[in-house]
Amino acid sequence: MKIRELDKPAHTWCQHCTIGVGCGIYNTRPESCRVYECIWLQTQRMDKPIAFELRPDKSRVVIGTTNHGEEIVLYVSPDRPDAWKRGGFEKLVAELLSKGKTVWVSCEDKLQKL
Numbered sequence: 001m002k003i004r005e006l007d008k009p010a011h012t013w014c015q016h017c018t019i020g021v022g023c024g025i026y027n028t029r030p031e032s033c034r035v036y037e038c039i040w041l042q043t044q045r046m047d048k049p050i051a052f053e054l055r056p057d058k059s060r061v062v063i064g065t066t067n068h069g070e071e072i073v074l075y076v077s078p079d080r081p082d083a084w085k086r087g088g089f090e091k092l093v094a095e096l097l098s099k100g101k102t103v104w105v106s107c108e109d110k111l112q113k114l
């Protein structure tokens with residue numbers, strides 16, 4: 001994700017991230033990092049949490065929103081552009097579409113409506 005305070009563009013590793021370990025400045029991380037919760041994380045507190053296999057570090061897809069939460073965006077890792085077609089995403093996308101949600105796939109600079 002883009003991090004405004006760090007001038008970090010989207011689709012790049014953060015300079016403070018130690019891959020496989022975590023944030024190197026966790027206690028002083030910017031506000032954007034403190035407040036952001038992807039949809040996967042938000043649902044873990046709910047009755048029907050999204051499956052563990054779809055956790056972003058496992059699936060390579062961050063499930064977010066746009067348009068003030070009205071639309072769903074699957075932010076896909078550029079090194080796995082088809083990650084959103086794997087695992088339980090087909091079921092999840094079908095469920096979202098059946099509820100009338102608009103679902104997008106974002107990979108690098110490309111945006112695709114499903």
Ligand code: SF4
Binds near residue numbers: 023
């Ligand atoms: S949480 Fe830490 S590693 Fe992740 S983007 Fe923020 S500063 Fe970088």
